[in-house]
Amino acid sequence: MVEREFIYTGHPARVIFGFGTTVRLPEELARLGKQRALVLATPAQKAEAETLLALLGPAGAGVFAGAVMHTPVDVSELATKQADALSADVLVAVGGGSTIGLSKAIALRTDLPQVVLPTTYAGSEMTPIIGQTENGVKRTQTTLKVLPEVVIYDVEQTLGLPVGMSGTSGMNAMAHAIEALYARETNPIISALAIEAIRSLARALPVIAKAPGDRDARADALYGAWLCGICLGSVGMALHHKLCHTLGGGFDLPHAETHTIMLPHALAYNAPAIPDVMKKLTDVLGSDPSGALFDLARAIGAPVALSQIGMPEDGIDKAVESAFANPYWNPRPLEKEAITALIARAYSGERPVID
Incomplete structure (x- = not known):
C-alpha cells in the first residue's frame, strides 16, 4: 500500500542519456546562450578537457585541470579567479566527484551555470549539495545555486574507467x-x-x-x-x-x-x-x-x-x-x-x- 502522506521535491535539471551524447555539448551551450566556457577536470583528465575545449571551438574559453578530492577551499578559490580572468559565462565539468565538486564550488561563488559530463558513477551531478574541505574538516551545505543546469550522460565516457x-x-x-x-x-x-x-x-x-x-x-x-x-x-x-x-x-x-x-x-x-x-x-x-x-x-x-x-x-x-x-x-x-x-x-x- 502506498503511503498517503509524503513530500517529494523534484529538482530542475536537463538530462541527456545515451551513447555518443558528448557531441551535443556545443548545442547545449548555445541553448543556454553561453559563449565562454571554462572546462574543468582533474590533472589526470586534462586531455579529456582539452578535447572538449576543441569541440567547443569559439565557445571554449580555457581549461582548469586542477580538481582534487574533497573540494579544498584554496583550489576552489584559485579556479574561481581563473573563471573571472577568462570572463567565463558557463562551467563545463568532465570527470567524477572531484571535478563536479569544483564546478559546484565555483558556481556557489559566481552563480555561473554548469554543464556536467560524468565519467564515473559518483552521482553528485544530480544534487544541490556541496562539500568543501578546509583545515582538515569537510562541511556540506545544500543550495540550488550548485545544482547543474545540464547533465550529459555519455556511456562512451565511462568505457575507459578503470x-x-x-x-x-x-x-x-x-x-x-x-x-x-x-x-x-x-x-x-x-x-x-x-x-x-x-x-x-x-x-x-x-x-x-x-x-x-x-x-x-x-x-x-x-x-x-x-x-x-x-x-x-x-x-x-x-x-x-x-x-x-x-x-x-x-x-x-x-x-x-x-x-x-x-x-x-x-x-x-x-x-x-x-x-x-x-x-x-x-x-x-x-x-x-x-x-x-x-x-x-x-x-x-x-x-x-x-x-x-x-x-x-x-x-x-x-x-x-x-x-x-x-x-x-x-x-x-x-x-x-x-x-x-x-x-x-x-x-x-x-x-x-x-x-
Missing part, C-alpha cells in the same frame, strides 16, 4: 540509494528509484569487473548511478554519509573507497531499526544485505578495510569523536561503544555485524 574505480564509484552510488530508503524524508517516489538503482548497479558491477568493455553493463551502471544521484539530492542522508565525511575529511582518505568500505557496516548498524527496508534490500541483494554488500565489494576487487586506504589505527577514536560532535539524524540512535566497534571492524576489514 575496473577498480568503476567498482568503488558504483558502490559509492549504491550508498546514496540505500540511505535514501531509510532517510527521514523518504517517500515512495525516491524509494522506487532507489530500488531500481540498487538493482541496476548490483547487476552491472560484477560484469564490469570481469568485462570492462561490456556496453550493456556500462549503460546499466551509469543509469543506476543517475538514479542514485537523484536519491542523494532529494532526501537527507544518515550515519553512513556522516562517517564517510568524517573519515574522508579528517584523514584525507579516497572518497569512493571510503564509502565502499563503510556501507556494509553502516547498514548493519541500522538494520535493527529498519526491518521494512531490510526486507526490500533482501529482495534485491539476497539474504543478509549488509553481508551481500561486503561480498560484492570483495567480488569486484574493492578494498574492504580502512587500513588498506591509509587510515591510521590511532584514528579510530578521533573518528568516533568527530561523528558524535555534530551527528546526523539516523534511524537508530548513535551509541558510542557500538560506533567504535563498527569503525574498528571497518578498519581491520572484518565482516559487518548486526547487533
Whole structure:
C-alpha cells in the first residue's frame, strides 16, 4: 500500500542519456546562450578537457585541470579567479566527484551555470549539495545555486574507467540509494528509484569487473548511478554519509573507497531499526544485505578495510569523536561503544555485524 502522506521535491535539471551524447555539448551551450566556457577536470583528465575545449571551438574559453578530492577551499578559490580572468559565462565539468565538486564550488561563488559530463558513477551531478574541505574538516551545505543546469550522460565516457574505480564509484552510488530508503524524508517516489538503482548497479558491477568493455553493463551502471544521484539530492542522508565525511575529511582518505568500505557496516548498524527496508534490500541483494554488500565489494576487487586506504589505527577514536560532535539524524540512535566497534571492524576489514 502506498503511503498517503509524503513530500517529494523534484529538482530542475536537463538530462541527456545515451551513447555518443558528448557531441551535443556545443548545442547545449548555445541553448543556454553561453559563449565562454571554462572546462574543468582533474590533472589526470586534462586531455579529456582539452578535447572538449576543441569541440567547443569559439565557445571554449580555457581549461582548469586542477580538481582534487574533497573540494579544498584554496583550489576552489584559485579556479574561481581563473573563471573571472577568462570572463567565463558557463562551467563545463568532465570527470567524477572531484571535478563536479569544483564546478559546484565555483558556481556557489559566481552563480555561473554548469554543464556536467560524468565519467564515473559518483552521482553528485544530480544534487544541490556541496562539500568543501578546509583545515582538515569537510562541511556540506545544500543550495540550488550548485545544482547543474545540464547533465550529459555519455556511456562512451565511462568505457575507459578503470575496473577498480568503476567498482568503488558504483558502490559509492549504491550508498546514496540505500540511505535514501531509510532517510527521514523518504517517500515512495525516491524509494522506487532507489530500488531500481540498487538493482541496476548490483547487476552491472560484477560484469564490469570481469568485462570492462561490456556496453550493456556500462549503460546499466551509469543509469543506476543517475538514479542514485537523484536519491542523494532529494532526501537527507544518515550515519553512513556522516562517517564517510568524517573519515574522508579528517584523514584525507579516497572518497569512493571510503564509502565502499563503510556501507556494509553502516547498514548493519541500522538494520535493527529498519526491518521494512531490510526486507526490500533482501529482495534485491539476497539474504543478509549488509553481508551481500561486503561480498560484492570483495567480488569486484574493492578494498574492504580502512587500513588498506591509509587510515591510521590511532584514528579510530578521533573518528568516533568527530561523528558524535555534530551527528546526523539516523534511524537508530548513535551509541558510542557500538560506533567504535563498527569503525574498528571497518578498519581491520572484518565482516559487518548486526547487533
